[in-house]
Amino acid sequence: MTTIFTPAHDLLSVPFSAATDFTDLADCCDRFAETLMECHEPAYKLALLGRISACLALLRPTLSEPIPAHLIERFTVDTLPETPSYFEPDAEALCDYCQTLTQLLCQQSLLPEMEKSLRGLLCELMWMFAGELNAPRWARQQTAH
Template identity: 50%
Template sequence: MATPPLFSHSLFTLPFSHATDFTELADNCERFVEGLVECHDPVEKLAICARLSACLALLQPTLTEPVPQHLQASLTVETLPTRSPLFEPEPDQMGRYCQLLTHLLMSKTLSDEMERVAGDLLQDLVGYFADTLKAPRWLKTEDGVMVL
């Protein structure tokens, strides 16, 4: 079976620009990451990374702007959701994330700006990792010890 041409893939034709709403940019970022994880072709991976980077670059300045009027209704609810976004990787995965960032910083391939960002991320992740590992796991009660 022939491989489809590189730019016929929907990720490469997904339109976005500086006028795209932040919610749509966030959706696009998720699509790009999903495509990146599923992709095995190095050229396509690089192209998807470039699209993700461009989308993130457009998304970043919108984070400090007020929510546009036309999006306020879609972000307003009558009852709070039962689930909130959480970041709860397994400890072994968190350890791999920290190790990857450490190796990336040691490689000295990042610009000074990106090195600072990676260092900040590593600091936050290692702090979270350490807090998670040192968190209580059992609770003493009148009935004995309970697993948390």
């Protein structure tokens, strides 16, 4: 169930459930975070935070499960990309950080400057989390001739 996002697509109506592939849930989180950064409407921001929280709640219990067989090829590449690591939380911790920030922002009790900073932090962590979930994991075996 791959979701195609278009600029006119209403993110509040994007369907997802516990049966949704983790890659699609990660893509939803990424898109919700991107839209949240550009959003200035308080009700829409709160709704986006609710969608982020729901996605994270579905993702969290699946993070230590094996990757489904139908997705293995997607995560297999000829050469793994090199990624500099400056901050290396595991997927579970990163998910928990995002969920905590989401819940804090939903409380709507922060000063505007604090809310803006924490929203930015949430979005950066969400992009990191989604990128980590969708990153290649295995290199193809090179056969000698």
